[in-house]
Amino acid sequence: VTRVAGGTALPQALAAVFARMEPTPQARGAIQDIAYRTMREYGLAQVLLGQLASRKPSAPELHALLCAALALLVPEAEQAPYDPFTVVDQAVDCAASQRTLAPAKGMVNAVLRRFLRERQPLLAQARRQPLAEWNYPAWWIDAMRAAWPQQWRDILTAGNQPPPLTLRVNLAKTGVDDCLAAFAAAGIEAVRVGPQALKLLRALPVAQIPGFAEGLVSVQDAAAQLAAPLLDLRDGMRVLDACAAPGGKTGHMLETARVQMLALDSDPQRLARIDENLRRLQLQAELRHGDAGARDWWDGRPFDRILADVPCTASGIVRRHPDIRWLRRKDDVRQLAALGGRILDNLWPMLAPGGKLLFVTCSIWPQESEQQAAAFAVRHQALRLPAPGQLLPAARADEDHDGLFYALFQKTTV
Ligand SMILES: C[S@@+](CC[C@H](N)C(=O)[O-])C[C@H]1O[C@@H](n2cnc3c(N)ncnc32)[C@H](O)[C@@H]1O
Numbered sequence: 290v291t292r293v294a295g296g297t298a299l300p301q302a303l304a305a306v307f308a309r310m311e312p313t314p315q316a317r318g319a320i321q322d323i324a325y326r327t328m329r330e331y332g333l334a335q336v337l338l339g340q341l342a343s344r345k346p347s348a349p350e351l352h353a354l355l356c357a358a359l360a361l362l363v364p365e366a367e368q369a370p371y372d373p374f375t376v377v378d379q380a381v382d383c384a385a386s387q388r389t390l391a392p393a394k395g396m397v398n399a400v401l402r403r404f405l406r407e408r409q410p411l412l413a414q415a416r417r418q419p420l421a422e423w424n425y426p427a428w429w430i431d432a433m434r435a436a437w438p439q440q441w442r443d444i445l446t447a448g449n450q451p452p453p454l455t456l457r458v459n460l461a462k463t464g465v466d467d468c469l470a471a472f473a474a475a476g477i478e479a480v481r482v483g484p485q486a487l488k489l490l491r492a493l494p495v496a497q498i499p500g501f502a503e504g505l506v507s508v509q510d511a512a513a514q515l516a517a518p519l520l521d522l523r524d525g526m527r528v529l530d531a532c533a534a535p536g537g538k539t540g541h542m543l544e545t546a547r548v549q550m551l552a553l554d555s556d557p558q559r560l561a562r563i564d565e566n567l568r569r570l571q572l573q574a575e576l577r578h579g580d581a582g583a584r585d586w587w588d589g590r591p592f593d594r595i596l597a598d599v600p601c602t603a604s605g606i607v608r609r610h611p612d613i614r615w616l617r618r619k620d621d622v623r624q625l626a627a628l629g630g631r632i633l634d635n636l637w638p639m640l641a642p643g644g645k646l647l648f649v650t651c652s653i654w655p656q657e658s659e660q661q662a663a664a665f666a667v668r669h670q671a672l673r674l675p676a677p678g679q680l681l682p683a684a685r686a687d688e689d690h691d692g693l694f695y696a697l698f699q700k701t702t703v
Pocket residue numbers: 513531532533534535536537538539553554555556559579580581582598599600601632651
């Protein structure tokens with residue numbers, strides 16, 4: 290929590306903690322669970338702490354400890370993830386065990402016990418502030434309300450739900466019904482949430498999912514599964530996946546047709562994850578480390594299809610990455626939209642006449658998605674083909690997916 294408050298993304302912050310502590314798998318799971326829960330309730334916890342402590346704790350670790358404990362104490366009794374008195378005792382023990390925090394252990398005890406005694410009025414008072422009511426920074430709430438005046442409440446609520454574990458069935462190797470039958474035989478409940486998307490009703494480690502190791506299924510959100518079919522791929526096509534890592538959509542495209550795939554990414558570590566994923570699926574692509582905004586990696590031969598899943602604020606996948614809202618600044622939207630526009634402009638000349646370019650973001654800010662697509666079409670006189678446009682995040686039983694944006698362009702032959 291302290292690292293995220295200092296600007297580090299939660300997965301990297303957790304990796305650093307795990308490298309230092311070397312926890313058991315059980316402790317690792319608990320640390321991860323507590324960190325993600327805290328990110329989802331961080332706004333409320335900060336407001337509560339403001340009510341409970343006469344001044345903000347000066348040590349960032351103390352602030353983080355109290356916010357994490359309050360985040361765990363907020364859910365009502367039947368939904369409480371941990372026994373409330375255990376949470377208080379553990380928080381006090383944690384303070385006592387660290388030299389810098391030990392003098393504050395009485396204060397930790399007093400703040401948390403007062404919360405337990407006065408929880409209803411304290412929560413009611415805190416939730417009068419948007420930061421506490423929605424658990425997003427004020428600029429994010431205001432911008433969401435302006436962009437989506439009808440849907441902003443549903444969008445913010447969906448972003449606070451724990452994400453489902455959704456799988457993509459590899460139709461080159463099996464069928465959706467066969468997968469459902471294998472899951473039922475293993476006692477795993479799943480429902481269909483897309484043409485080849487199955488949502489597990491209870492998450493479990495991928496190693497325990499029948500067919501995962503053999504490449505029959507892959508983890509991929511239902512909205513992300515729309516990319517490959519939109520590209521209308523045929524055997525032998527030259528395809529560029531321009532921002533490919535970790536390779537979710539690369540794998541799906543390769544399952545769809547025998548194409549010559551070049552998978553590019555500017556992050557070498559993330560590029561290695563494409564290799565891992567394709568090995569499991571027993572599929573091949575040429576992997577290249579490079580900048581999709583430059584041409585030094587291109588051999589000059591045009592591509593029949595280009596997937597441009599450009600870097601963005603990731604505002605459509607906050608339920609998977611609840612830290613994003615606390616890390617982003619308002620100006621990031623403009624800067625990332627400019628980067629996305631540069632990448633699209635650079636890729637367009639690499640497309641063969643008649644070829645198709647699919648522009649994707651996992652953002653729901655119009656500057657990064659629809660406004661970007663509309664401006665691009667005008668700049669390049671690109672033909673816009675039917676595509677879903679903006680999919681808002683949905684967290685319902687029948688429709689459960691992240692917030693992604695799709696625009697499909699074709700280069701006219703003349
Ligand atoms: C939204 S993710 C791609 C997800 C991927 N398409 C999938 O389905 O698994 C964006 C990727 O763009 C990469 N990236 C960021 N800037 C880039 C650039 N200038 N050129 C190429 N890749 C870039 C990031 O490393 C990241 O892996």
